[in-house]
Amino acid sequence: GENVEQHPSTLSVQEGDSAVIKCTYSDSASNYFPWYKQELGKRPQLIIDIRSNVGEKKDQRIAVTLNKTAKHFSLHITETQPEDSAVYFCAVNTGGFKTIFGAGTRLFVKA
Amino acid sequence: EAQVTQNPRYLITVTGKKLTVTCSQNMNHEYMSWYRQDPGLGLRQIYYSMNVEVTDKGDVPEGYKVSRKEKRNFPLILESPSPNQTSLYFCASRHDRGFSYEQYFGPGTRLTVT
Numbered sequence: 001g002e003n004v005e006q007h008p009s010t011l012s013v014q015e016g017d018s019a020v021i022k023c024t025y026s027d028s029a030s031n032y033f034p035w036y037k038q039e040l041g042k043r044p045q046l047i048i049d050i051r052s053n054v055g056e057k058k059d060q061r062i063a064v065t066l067n068k069t070a071k072h073f074s075l076h077i078t079e080t081q082p083e084d085s086a087v088y089f090c091a092v093n094t095g096g097f098k099t100i101f102g103a104g105t106r107l108f109v110k111a
Numbered sequence: 112e113a114q115v116t117q118n119p120r121y122l123i124t125v126t127g128k129k130l131t132v133t134c135s136q137n138m139n140h141e142y143m144s145w146y147r148q149d150p151g152l153g154l155r156q157i158y159y160s161m162n163v164e165v166t167d168k169g170d171v172p173e174g175y176k177v178s179r180k181e182k183r184n185f186p187l188i189l190e191s192p193s194p195n196q197t198s199l200y201f202c203a204s205r206h207d208r209g210f211s212y213e214q215y216f217g218p219g220t221r222l223t224v225t
Contacts, residue, residue: 098156099214101155
């Protein structure tokens with residue numbers, strides 16, 4: 001079955017710096033790659049997603065890149081702010097209805 | 112307001128006492144799913160449903176049951192809970208077609224089995 005690995009598990013950056021989180025997957029049939037943000041004590045919420053026919057997508061300070069050949073995708077956050085501090089999860093839809101999540105990255109943005 | 116609701120939000124129970132966690136959505140979504148969240152393991156899918164009367168196993172279905180008799184409701188049933196089912200549970204829903212497969216999550220149910 002599909003396996004999703006997410007790195008790093010913890011990331012600490014200075015306010016204003018960039019943060020990059022990477023995920024790799026194993027099933028080449030996977031076709032949808034969302035990123036969710038979960039603040040402490042709250043539910044996960046989608047922040048950006050990308051389909052397998054697109055290589056990059058950007059939404060203000062957040063971008064996602066996808067390399068289908070290498071089976072990895074990354075979340076890029078520029079000009080980080082303290083409110084970006086949260087746990088970020090990548091996920092993969094396996095072409096059907098299953099969704100596999102990465103283990104999460106706890107991001108700390110120091111003011 | 113478009114939302115996914117879960118009840119109860121918190122539950123402490125004892126081993127073997129059957130329980131049900133309800134999930135309801137008002138967005139007319141075809142797809143609904145249950146996840147459990149444990150530290151260091153992310154969210155793991157328990158069961159999902161593509162539409163009424165259509166359900167399938169996720170990655171960790173052992174010890175759980177689901178049913179989908181109505182489009183808006185997708186209850187999670189623990190027939191004989193055990194301590195290893197202590198976890199934070201999330202229900203989620205989305206459309207099964209269209210440009211985005213964004214999942215909308217409920218507020219979570221924190222379950223403790225002693």
